[in-house]
Amino acid sequence: MFTGIVQAYVEVSKVVKKTELTSFTLTFPTDLLKGLKQGASVAIDGVCFTATKIDDKQVSFDAMKETLQRTTIGNIKEEKYVNIERSFKIGDEVGGHIVSGHVHGMAEIMGVDTSIPNNHIITFKVPHYLMKYIFPKGYVALNGVSLTTVDVNKTDNTLTVYLIPETLKQTTFGIKETGELVNIEIDTQTQTIVDTVERVLAEKNISC
Structure with a gap:
């Protein structure tokens, strides 16, 4: 779950398109890498994704057919920018409102x-x-x-x-x-x- 308080916007450093699957990599700021592990949830332009690989500041994600068809991630491009928010923990301040990352x-x-x-x-x-x-x-x-x-x-x-x-x-x-x-x-x-x-x-x- 997320709060809708975006923590940064970052550059898309790599996009690899396959059949019904797009893998993409973002360059994360150092402060948002703390505690980030493979399998963690991150909202990217409001869409909930799972981190699949972390290599220094480069964090990778996969988007499948449903996400590509129903969200702007279907048109993701290198050198463009996207909003990111790490998932919140129990006890964190909810500065916006509860956001699921399941885009309508x-x-x-x-x-x-x-x-x-x-x-x-x-x-x-x-x-x-x-x-x-x-x-x-x-x-x-x-x-x-x-x-x-x-x-x-x-x-x-x-x-x-x-x-x-x-x-x-x-x-x-x-x-x-x-x-x-x-x-x-x-x-x-x-x-x-x-x-x-x-x-x-x-x-x-x-x-x-």
């Missing part, structure tokens, strides 16, 4: 607005089937970053977030551009509530 889909960046001083505003186009779980002031994880939704337009299937300078410094959102795709994971508590209410209403033949 991909969202497209529709616009980046920097016209307001010290404000970095990004609007995303979200798959329509996820919009029922997204509300203003709710939680969402985008490329592994725990963010609060500010504006939600359920007609256009869009959500908007405001990013503080610290988020821009610590994550790839400081270099993201319009048209790029990001991974999205909705808040599981919100999903559970919405699905439960829908099921109960359906059982009582009440439309919502």
Whole structure:
């Protein structure tokens, strides 16, 4: 499990594509290597991966067909950058919200607005089937970053977030551009509530 507080963004140093499998290697900062062992879980752009090999600062991972089809990892390239977060331990501070690393889909960046001083505003186009779980002031994880939704337009299937300078410094959102795709994971508590209410209403033949 993760908290959505990305610890760094790092460079993809190597990508090897095989049949229905992609192996890739990231260059980790020294401070995030402490205690990292083969088999450990790491969130990479919000997707939970298992470390398969550690060679000095080079940490390798494997992505299989399902992950390649449903997440941005399917388009991973050398010399690009990705967000990383080590899994949290019991007792650690949860600064964002609980994130599983099981991505629900991909969202497209529709616009980046920097016209307001010290404000970095990004609007995303979200798959329509996820919009029922997204509300203003709710939680969402985008490329592994725990963010609060500010504006939600359920007609256009869009959500908007405001990013503080610290988020821009610590994550790839400081270099993201319009048209790029990001991974999205909705808040599981919100999903559970919405699905439960829908099921109960359906059982009582009440439309919502």
